[in-house]
Amino acid sequence: MAKVEVRTDVTGNVWKITAKTGDPLNEEDVIMILESMKMEIPIEAPCSGRLVEILVSEEDSVDEDQVIAVIESS
Amino acid sequence: MKAAVLREQNKPLEIEEVEISKPAPREVLVRPIAAGVCHSDLHFVTGDYPSALPTILGHESAGIVEEVGSDVTYVKKGDHVITCLSAFCGHCDKCLTGHLSLCQSPEVSREAEESPRLYRGDETIHQFLNLSSFAELMLIHEHALVKIREDMPMDRAALIGCSTTTGVGAVFHTARVEPGSKVAVIGCGGVGLAAINGAAIAGAGMIIAVDMVDAKLEMAKSVGATHTINASSGNAVGEVMELTQGGCDYTFEAIGLKATTEQAWQMLAHGGAATVIGMIPVGTMVELHGVDFLFEKKIQGSNMGSNRFRVDMPRFVDFYLNGKLHLDQMISKHIKLSDVNEALDALKTGQEARHVIMFDQ
Ligand SMILES: NC(=O)c1ccc[n+]([C@@H]2O[C@H](COP(=O)([O-])OP(=O)(O)OC[C@H]3O[C@@H](n4cnc5c(N)ncnc54)[C@H](O)[C@@H]3O)[C@@H](O)[C@H]2O)c1
Numbered sequence: 001m002a003k004v005e006v007r008t009d010v011t012g013n014v015w016k017i018t019a020k021t022g023d024p025l026n027e028e029d030v031i032m033i034l035e036s037m038k039m040e041i042p043i044e045a046p047c048s049g050r051l052v053e054i055l056v057s058e059e060d061s062v063d064e065d066q067v068i069a070v071i072e073s074s
Numbered sequence: 075m076k077a078a079v080l081r082e083q084n085k086p087l088e089i090e091e092v093e094i095s096k097p098a099p100r101e102v103l104v105r106p107i108a109a110g111v112c113h114s115d116l117h118f119v120t121g122d123y124p125s126a127l128p129t130i131l132g133h134e135s136a137g138i139v140e141e142v143g144s145d146v147t148y149v150k151k152g153d154h155v156i157t158c159l160s161a162f163c164g165h166c167d168k169c170l171t172g173h174l175s176l177c178q179s180p181e182v183s184r185e186a187e188e189s190p191r192l193y194r195g196d197e198t199i200h201q202f203l204n205l206s207s208f209a210e211l212m213l214i215h216e217h218a219l220v221k222i223r224e225d226m227p228m229d230r231a232a233l234i235g236c237s238t239t240t241g242v243g244a245v246f247h248t249a250r251v252e253p254g255s256k257v258a259v260i261g262c263g264g265v266g267l268a269a270i271n272g273a274a275i276a277g278a279g280m281i282i283a284v285d286m287v288d289a290k291l292e293m294a295k296s297v298g299a300t301h302t303i304n305a306s307s308g309n310a311v312g313e314v315m316e317l318t319q320g321g322c323d324y325t326f327e328a329i330g331l332k333a334t335t336e337q338a339w340q341m342l343a344h345g346g347a348a349t350v351i352g353m354i355p356v357g358t359m360v361e362l363h364g365v366d367f368l369f370e371k372k373i374q375g376s377n378m379g380s381n382r383f384r385v386d387m388p389r390f391v392d393f394y395l396n397g398k399l400h401l402d403q404m405i406s407k408h409i410k411l412s413d414v415n416e417a418l419d420a421l422k423t424g425q426e427a428r429h430v431i432m433f434d435q
């Protein structure tokens with residue numbers, strides 16, 4: 001079990017957080033959706049595991065490569 | 075209503091019955107008459123760009139206003155409109171300094187806790203770029219459309235909704251091409267051809283079209299290219315340097331690749347500016363030779379032609395109707411909504427220009 005950081009690919013605003021702390025996740029499950037230059041960009045789990053921390057809130061703006069959540073990989 | 079839904083990347087769109095909400099106070103229900111299929115739609119099918127799913131693609135359309143929300147005064151039922159993904163709020167720093175296409179205000183879409191504009195039972199169907207035009211109806215913010223004159227044919231008007239505005243706008247607004255200057259455009263799809271046409275309107279002296287498909291280079295000539303280069307030779311940069319005797323004042327990348335972006339940079343004359351229009355896949359890095367900066371070369375991006383679309387689009391309509399903008403040859407095929415997957419496949423080969431969906435009226 002290792003802690004894995006979930007990072008953003010692009011700058012944008014957090015539109016909707018679709019997962020919650022404690023949720024079990026499969027690889028590619030959507031954790032949140034960012035709005036960036038009119039696009040709705042999903043942030044997906046890079047591995048399967050449990051979502052242990054969400055570091056942003058809806059409507060926050062985020063930068064490229066920012067850590068937005070942490071997963072405990074399984 | 076019927077709509078073409080993307081449920082999974084790299085799978086065909088499926089024609090489904092989808093429900094659409096009622097207009098909120100600042101929303102407009104539009105019945106699209108025509109919708110172009112743009113390479114940007116394909117980028118979201120292939121996953122070059124990730125997208126929330128399921129979604130209804132499509133973002134290049136023209137249609138007729140069906141119903142308006144209680145606060146809308148700009149349009150009324152029956153007005154002819156072109157839609158634009160560059161929905162602007164009108165009061166952020168970007169909007170107030172004239173950079174409407176960079177507005178990122180979330181207020182032009184519905185908030186996460188509001189009921190969605192598009193749905194199927196209790197499933198949310200994500201709206202693509204606040205538009206989703208591969209559907210029989212569109213519910214959009216009033217700042218995502220512009221009224222146009224009624225003698226403008228709807229299929230040509232649809233093209234103005236993205237490719238024309240993007241290509242011509244990149245030339246007029248982003249690069250501000252000077253009369254007499256030397257221009258190269260790499261990629262002659264709907265967007266690149268519009269950039270070539272824009273450069274001709276702007277009075278560029280030399281306009282070099284670069285593509286790998288001869289038929290596209292012929293089209294490029296018909297919209298204003300003075301020279302063409304088939305890049306299959308593998309020496310497009312060398313050929314441009316030879317033709318121009320020292321490089322271009324302006325280059326435009328209209329494909330979305332690392333290699334062609336680097337070529338756009340290498341084709342520049344000292345002091346020249348490269349404008350990248352193509353959507354380069356997320357995560358791709360571009361490499362430039364650092365010493366080139368000493369020669370005052372510039373490189374910049376262009377989003378939707380740095381538009382102010384409520385001003386630009388009616389002007390482009392006039393350009394078409396007075397013969398300056400050549401939209402007729404841009405349309406290679408009129409298709410039905412159910413043929414949308416063939417249009418997306420055609421974009422993969424680059425053999426044809428635009429396919430335009432015509433909705434039954
Ligand atoms: N920045 C924006 O706001 C914006 C708006 C619209 C479209 N786009 C992007 O612009 C790009 C072009 O869109 P389009 O609809 O015109 O695409 P298209 O598929 O119709 O045209 C691309 C053209 O490039 C040619 N091509 C492909 N590889 C080539 C190479 N290596 N060398 C030379 N030519 C090559 C193809 O033959 C084709 O003619 C896409 O990436 C699209 O997503 C950006």
Ligand SMILES: [Zn+2]
Binds near residue numbers: 112114236237
């Ligand atoms: Zn487009």
Ligand SMILES: [Zn+2]
Binds near residue numbers: 162164166169179
């Ligand atoms: Zn704004």
